[in-house]
Amino acid sequence: MKKGWGLTVYAVLFVAFVYGPVLILPLFSFNDNTFATFPLTGFTTRHYVDMLGQRQMIASLMNSLRIGLAVTVLATAIAIPAAISITRYRFPGKPAVLSMLMLPLVVPSIVLAVALLVIILRFLGLPLSLWTVAAGHVLVALPFCVSVLISRLEGFDQSLEEASRDLGCSPMQTFRRVTLPLAMPGVISSLLLGFIISFDEFVIAFFLTGTENTLPVYLYSQLRFPNKLPGTLALGSVILVVSTVLVITAEVIRKRGVQTDNPGDY
Amino acid sequence: MSDDTKTNRRGLFARGGLFADRARRREALTGIGLLSPALVVMISMLALPVGALVIMSFWTQNGFNLDTSFTLDNYRRLFARSDRVTEWMGMTFHLAYPVPAILMIKSLAMSLMATVAVVLLAYPMAYFLAFRVTRYKAAWIIMLTIPFWTSYLLRVFSWKVVLGYNGAINSGLMSLGLIDKPLEFLLYNPAAVVITLSHAWVSFVVLPIFVSLEKIDRSMLEAAADLGDSRSRRFRRIILPLSMPGTISAALMVFIPTVGDYVTPQLVGGNGGTMIGSLVQLLFTKQNNAPLGAAISLVMMGIIAVLVLIFLTLIGYWKMRARRAS
Missing domain, CATH: 1.10.3720.10 (MetI-like)
Known part of the structure; x- marks a missing residue:
């Protein structure tokens, strides 16, 4: 079959379209100018140095790191048994439960945010804080963690688990010695992806945070000030690099190890 | 968790009868048990908040006070008709609050x-x-x-x-x-x-x-x-x-x-x-x-x-x- 070049050209253009605008941020963050304009006027790292001096930014970075870690550990710990249940057990109503677990993916995040806001403020009477942000983030991270783990658990040979049971291991032993090690790449990528979701999430954090900011909320507050643009560009570039490194790590780990012929497991 | 829920599916108890039912029920219970933390999150942080949003939508805000008596006023306001005509993109809206x-x-x-x-x-x-x-x-x-x-x-x-x-x-x-x-x-x-x-x-x-x-x-x-x-x-x-x-x-x-x-x-x-x-x-x-x-x-x-x-x-x-x- 003759292979046309048309699609290859399209694919290259597509990647350029997807990456181009985003790469503008790091490009201008090294430009020696207070405006993000062409022509480039010279190379500088001073925007990055300035950024490090901003106490508020460092504080919101620490908040985001703390929330991200707590959220991803919690979401993954909840997602592991859920994914095992969905891939290994039969029970009535499973499709309904699975689609309910995926609901936060399709509900607009502003609806999730105001719904949580109403119940937290009016019905529970709790103050808004980083805890309420973390709670909201667990909700949005969970569907991702569950689906990463499901695709991993479906990807390896279940007869290994059956063998372990036949050889006299208890379910707990089978889980610790067979299932968990085999699922480990999935667990690690679930941890990394859950962290990224929380670290990058803006709308829920914007609504549910109290006096303290997360990094995206801080970034958003800086967008209003044109004179702070270079610092914002630098901060944005750092966030981009961090997420990219984490995603690549998560994806590489997920694909390594046990080979799979499940086409859904990409 | 029981250690034979899995094997029972195919072994002696596979066909019909009380044992198969019991094994299946046990499997279902374990499955739901494993899911329960996720279900708790979904119910407490999605279902209940949306429920709270529904309740809130039947209340009204008067200045700084929240009136918690049940009313459909908010919904009525969204669909209330009016003689004042608002035009937008060639469409006409006969609504009191067309935004x-x-x-x-x-x-x-x-x-x-x-x-x-x-x-x-x-x-x-x-x-x-x-x-x-x-x-x-x-x-x-x-x-x-x-x-x-x-x-x-x-x-x-x-x-x-x-x-x-x-x-x-x-x-x-x-x-x-x-x-x-x-x-x-x-x-x-x-x-x-x-x-x-x-x-x-x-x-x-x-x-x-x-x-x-x-x-x-x-x-x-x-x-x-x-x-x-x-x-x-x-x-x-x-x-x-x-x-x-x-x-x-x-x-x-x-x-x-x-x-x-x-x-x-x-x-x-x-x-x-x-x-x-x-x-x-x-x-x-x-x-x-x-x-x-x-x-x-x-x-x-x-x-x-x-x-x-x-x-x-x-x-x-x-x-x-x-x-x-x-």
């Missing part, structure tokens, strides 16, 4: 345009990935996954930098001498919102479409080729129909959340590009009318749900007709 209705229609239209653009942009890419890429497939997949995971806020913000008055396009064209003063129509309008939404969501659908294309049995294509079908015919009669369910569900995964998007209209929409999400945010903050905001978000969800159901029913109907015709 939500106009913003809703506008949000649906913009979101629909973005969804169509996203699918049209992503499908050829997914096709390329599924049928043309043979080497470095994993690298391609990772490359297309990264943008999806990078901050949504930053992807939207980057368009502000690209399209802005002092932005990359304007300054680039000016330094090339193609224009004398910045083009003002680039940013702060509905088109900018649609472009930004398409860009921000396109990486979300490439992989689902790719998965549905990758699942297609290649021997069917070979059979069709052997029987003399041309490439375009193979695409129309095999690839397109078989990848349709995956493509449609990917499209819905874009359409539903983008209707209520808040970040994009806020950053690149300006006054002309506001959407319903901006109104909800305003009502919950500056305008201090959470009950009305709750009613609007629920009506929005309801309208989206109805539209999606109509769409899916139509698809089912077309499928049935197609089957009867063949």
Whole structure:
């Protein structure tokens, strides 16, 4: 079959379209100018140095790191048994439960945010804080963690688990010695992806945070000030690099190890 | 947890009877038990809050006081008719408070345009990935996954930098001498919102479409080729129909959340590009009318749900007709 070049050209253009605008941020963050304009006027790292001096930014970075870690550990710990249940057990109503677990993916995040806001403020009477942000983030991270783990658990040979049971291991032993090690790449990528979701999430954090900011909320507050643009560009570039490194790590780990012929497991 | 739920499925107790029932019940209970933490999260942080939103929508806000007596006033206000006619985009609204209705229609239209653009942009890419890429497939997949995971806020913000008055396009064209003063129509309008939404969501659908294309049995294509079908015919009669369910569900995964998007209209929409999400945010903050905001978000969800159901029913109907015709 003759292979046309048309699609290859399209694919290259597509990647350029997807990456181009985003790469503008790091490009201008090294430009020696207070405006993000062409022509480039010279190379500088001073925007990055300035950024490090901003106490508020460092504080919101620490908040985001703390929330991200707590959220991803919690979401993954909840997602592991859920994914095992969905891939290994039969029970009535499973499709309904699975689609309910995926609901936060399709509900607009502003609806999730105001719904949580109403119940937290009016019905529970709790103050808004980083805890309420973390709670909201667990909700949005969970569907991702569950689906990463499901695709991993479906990807390896279940007869290994059956063998372990036949050889006299208890379910707990089978889980610790067979299932968990085999699922480990999935667990690690679930941890990394859950962290990224929380670290990058803006709308829920914007609504549910109290006096303290997360990094995206801080970034958003800086967008209003044109004179702070270079610092914002630098901060944005750092966030981009961090997420990219984490995603690549998560994806590489997920694909390594046990080979799979499940086409859904990409 | 019991250690024989699994083996019982096939062993002595496989066929009928009390033991099979008991084993199956035990399996079901263990399964639900393992799911329970996730269910607790979903119920306490999704179902109950949405329930609270529903209750809130039946209350009213009087200045600083929240009146908690049950009333349908918020909903009535959204649909109340009036002799005053508001015109927008050639449509006339006989509503006393037309802002939500106009913003809703506008949000649906913009979101629909973005969804169509996203699918049209992503499908050829997914096709390329599924049928043309043979080497470095994993690298391609990772490359297309990264943008999806990078901050949504930053992807939207980057368009502000690209399209802005002092932005990359304007300054680039000016330094090339193609224009004398910045083009003002680039940013702060509905088109900018649609472009930004398409860009921000396109990486979300490439992989689902790719998965549905990758699942297609290649021997069917070979059979069709052997029987003399041309490439375009193979695409129309095999690839397109078989990848349709995956493509449609990917499209819905874009359409539903983008209707209520808040970040994009806020950053690149300006006054002309506001959407319903901006109104909800305003009502919950500056305008201090959470009950009305709750009613609007629920009506929005309801309208989206109805539209999606109509769409899916139509698809089912077309499928049935197609089957009867063949």
